[in-house]
Amino acid sequence: MTVRFVRPFSVAAYLSRYLGLAALALFLVAAGIHRFGPLTTPDLVGLLMIAAGIALVAMLLALVGLERLWTTGARGGLSALAALLLSALPLGVVGYGAFLYWQQPKIYDISTDLADAPEWLVPPVANQQWLTRPAAVSKEDRDAQAMAYASLAGRRYEGAIDRIYTAAKKMAAAQSIRITHTKGVIGTVEPPSVGVPEQDKSQPTEEAPVEDLPSIVPVPMARPVEAPQPTFFNGSGVVLMQGETRTRIWGLRFDILIRLKEEAETTIVDVRVASRYGPHDLGMGAAIAEAYLDALDAEMQGLNDN
Structure with missing residues (x-):
């Protein structure tokens, strides 16, 4: 009789992938709305901390899934690896911010x-x-x-x-x-206007026949504005x-x-x-x-x- 080995299923590994994806999505949405939208900095900090907390839970579950893979051969290794990659950005940014918070003086x-x-x-x-x-x-x-x-x-x-x-x-x-x-x-002094100066403009006169106009008409030049x-x-x-x-x-x-x-x-x-x-x-x-x-x-x- 053939004995067939059935690999167990790691719920922690699969759950960690979804939590890591949720943490990354929250992180990116909060950062984008703050950079280009109306989200204030206190709200951004709060959302980033929530995203980092979710990412931390995802990382712990991923480690549990990898441990189950090592000891019992449970399925979910790829999901655990994906969770670690998805959680890296939120955890890395918040962790670096915490490092600067403790390293630099607390002044604003x-x-x-x-x-x-x-x-x-x-x-x-x-x-x-x-x-x-x-x-x-x-x-x-x-x-x-x-x-x-x-x-x-x-x-x-x-x-x-x-x-x-x-x-x-x-x-x-x-x-x-x-x-x-x-x-x-x-x-500041207003920049000079482009065109004919006011004092150089002549008063309008009655229209004359076209044939009486000179053949060469001087063209006024604009004053330099550089x-x-x-x-x-x-x-x-x-x-x-x-x-x-x-x-x-x-x-x-x-x-x-x-x-x-x-x-x-x-x-x-x-x-x-x-x-x-x-x-x-x-x-x-x-x-x-x-x-x-x-x-x-x-x-x-x-x-x-x-």
């Missing part, structure tokens, strides 16, 4: 000038929901920043404030910083530009304040960056400030070389 506001941080023109306000944080930045926060980001400092450039202002505004646009408020700049618009300053020697930006992948919102202070024949540039939500910026605030200052260094170096 950084400044290149710790002694005299630039004051917000319009204090950022956002509904923190469950990501509560202190209302004001304390001295302990500034001390923690000094220990963690000792190399983060402002810049001093040779030149008048109007020259540095032009470069600073240009680099803000290059770094996807949208300037919303400005202080210290009086205004010249930059002049900017006027209020004489205080300080210009403040407040704006906002979003990280490239996740779309996390940050508020930025750029301060230009004229001293003698030099101009000092300081930057303040604060995360819009939460008590921790995971080190991204310092990275944003450093990236902007490095870009400004390159721009000023190019201007000096020219």
Whole structure:
């Protein structure tokens, strides 16, 4: 009589695959709606933690399925392997975020000038929901920043404030910083209109026969518009530009304040960056400030070389 071996069925392995797929789907949908839709950052963090929890359960069930495959030859090995792959992204991202949370200082506001941080023109306000944080930045926060980001400092450039202002505004646009408020700049001159100047226009006259018109008629030329618009300053020697930006992948919102202070024949540039939500910026605030200052260094170096 032939004995036929019937492989057992691992429910844990098959269930882990569906849970891993659900975790990945929740992760991708939440990230997409936050980046391109109305989902707020506190809601995103909550959904990512739920997705990571589901992925963790899927991984544990997958390990149980693999153990059953090893000991009893139970079916479901491919499902367990698929569950591990599907759970890798949610668990990896949330795990890396937790690593940064414990490694970086628990601060949400950084400044290149710790002694005299630039004051917000319009204090950022956002509904923190469950990501509560202190209302004001304390001295302990500034001390923690000094220990963690000792190399983060402002810049001093040779030149008048109007020259540095032009470069600073240009680099803000290059770094996807949208300037919303400005202080210290009086205004700009409207660009010249294209066409015939008003004083050069002649008054309309009565129509004359076509045969009386000259054969050669001068054509008015438009005035050049390549010249930059002049900017006027209020004489205080300080210009403040407040704006906002979003990280490239996740779309996390940050508020930025750029301060230009004229001293003698030099101009000092300081930057303040604060995360819009939460008590921790995971080190991204310092990275944003450093990236902007490095870009400004390159721009000023190019201007000096020219």
